Amino acid sequence: EVQLVESGGGLVQPGGSLRLSCAASGFTFSSYWMNWVRQAPGKGLEWMANINQDGTEKYYMDSVKGRFTISRDNAKNSLYLQMNGLRAEDTAVYYCAREGSGGGGDSWGQGTLVTVSS
């Protein structure tokens, strides 16, 4: 069974940093593109970043480019999101999602809440 478990969320002050992790199991992690998608409280879904199988290709939405860094460790079956320069508008539940065939995330974690507030 495919499992994705996010961790690392919490309360952080504006301008602060946080590193999210996503532990993958139940599939060959190194064979898939992986995504981070977020959802602000009571709002819709927003794709943020993705990374290819070996970590050599990374793409970001404009509003996080230069502040967030996606990475992965295939030996540890883990996906990461380093978030720097956090802003109030980054407050959201952050999901990792496996990129399925046909596009879109075919498996999602339960999400981890990041709250940016003073």
Next chain:
Amino acid sequence: DVVMTQSPLSLPVTLGQPASITCRCSQSLVYSDGNTYLSWFQQRPGQSPRRLIYKVSNRDSGVPDRFSGSGSGTDFTLKISWVEADDVGVYYCMQGTHWPPTFGGGTKVEIK
């Protein structure tokens, strides 16, 4: 960015009755490989999103055949042949053809 406009925003449905959600895109979703990367997601209250449909009309494993997707170019539809209580939640369309991937604003399905 490609704008995905869903309608309606809210959809009250009687149990056992059909439901339909539309998604209109600001540009064609046909990719250079000939595929159309339009997906539909269900998000039940308090849960993570779950993909139901990919490439317009392909159901994911375990998705009841009450759910079907159709459409082409810029106009797409998700149909639920008959609504069950378990179908309550918010439904999103998403395009993966153009960079960056974008989601529709969501349609909340509730039971009358």
